[in-house]
Amino acid sequence: xxxxxxxxxxxxxxxxxxxxxxxxxxxxxxxxxxxxxxxxxxxxxxxxxxxxxxxxxxxxxxxxxxxxxxxxxxxxxxxxxxxxxxxxx
Amino acid sequence: xxxxxxxxxxxxxxxxxxxxxxxxxxxxxxxxxxxxxxxxxxxxxxxxxxxxxxxxxxxxxxxxxxxxxxxxxxxxxxxxxxxxxxxxxxxxxxxxxxxxxxxxxxxxxxxxxxxxxxxxxxxxxxxxxxxxxxxxxxxxxxxxxxxx
Numbered sequence: 640x641x642x643x644x645x646x647x648x649x650x651x652x653x654x655x656x657x658x659x660x661x662x663x664x665x666x667x668x669x670x671x672x673x674x675x676x677x678x679x680x681x682x683x684x685x686x687x688x689x690x691x692x693x694x695x696x697x698x699x700x701x702x703x704x705x706x707x708x709x710x711x712x713x714x715x716x717x718x719x720x721x722x723x724x725x726x727x728x
Numbered sequence: 729x730x731x732x733x734x735x736x737x738x739x740x741x742x743x744x745x746x747x748x749x750x751x752x753x754x755x756x757x758x759x760x761x762x763x764x765x766x767x768x769x770x771x772x773x774x775x776x777x778x779x780x781x782x783x784x785x786x787x788x789x790x791x792x793x794x795x796x797x798x799x800x801x802x803x804x805x806x807x808x809x810x811x812x813x814x815x816x817x818x819x820x821x822x823x824x825x826x827x828x829x830x831x832x833x834x835x836x837x838x839x840x841x842x843x844x845x846x847x848x849x850x851x852x853x854x855x856x857x858x859x860x861x862x863x864x865x866x867x868x869x870x871x872x873x874x875x876x
Contacts, residue, residue, distance in 0.1 A: 690850030
């Protein structure tokens, strides 16, 4: 069989081939969310003053609150991005 | 080779194959008349078959072109949706970043006030309470440190 006789059937069959390329990029996370939460601060051993203990405890509360805000922001980020992603039909 | 054929087929307007089929049908159904036209006389026996092939190929490729056009329309629509989604995603990120910065600023500012207040009240606190070293050890343990 000559190659030329194969061209027409090949062309006819090739019309059924369709390449669809729609790419969606994974959403970028704000850099502020990717920094890890810090360890809690420890009180220096030998400390006898209550004020120094309270100061460290208050600092640790601050670190917790920072981390809480970050975790809540992560959840908010996920919900928002999921809604946007689900909106694509 | 394949891509040249595909590209050529995509370049043709959708109506081309329909016109091709109509011409094929005309040749097929009026083959007796066409065969009588002087330039086609030597090819009289091929005219009807040729017209039939043109009709079939035209109908098939017209359908294929229609499907391709529909696919392309859907792809364009999807690309537009993706572009809108990516913009919404960036806007949402900006909003989250602003919210995070504002909340963190409030926490820092409150901490400055708290530390100043502790410093101010330290004399009062330290006058009435002496901390036993075991209390420090226990607190550090709770904070994730090791008990010494």
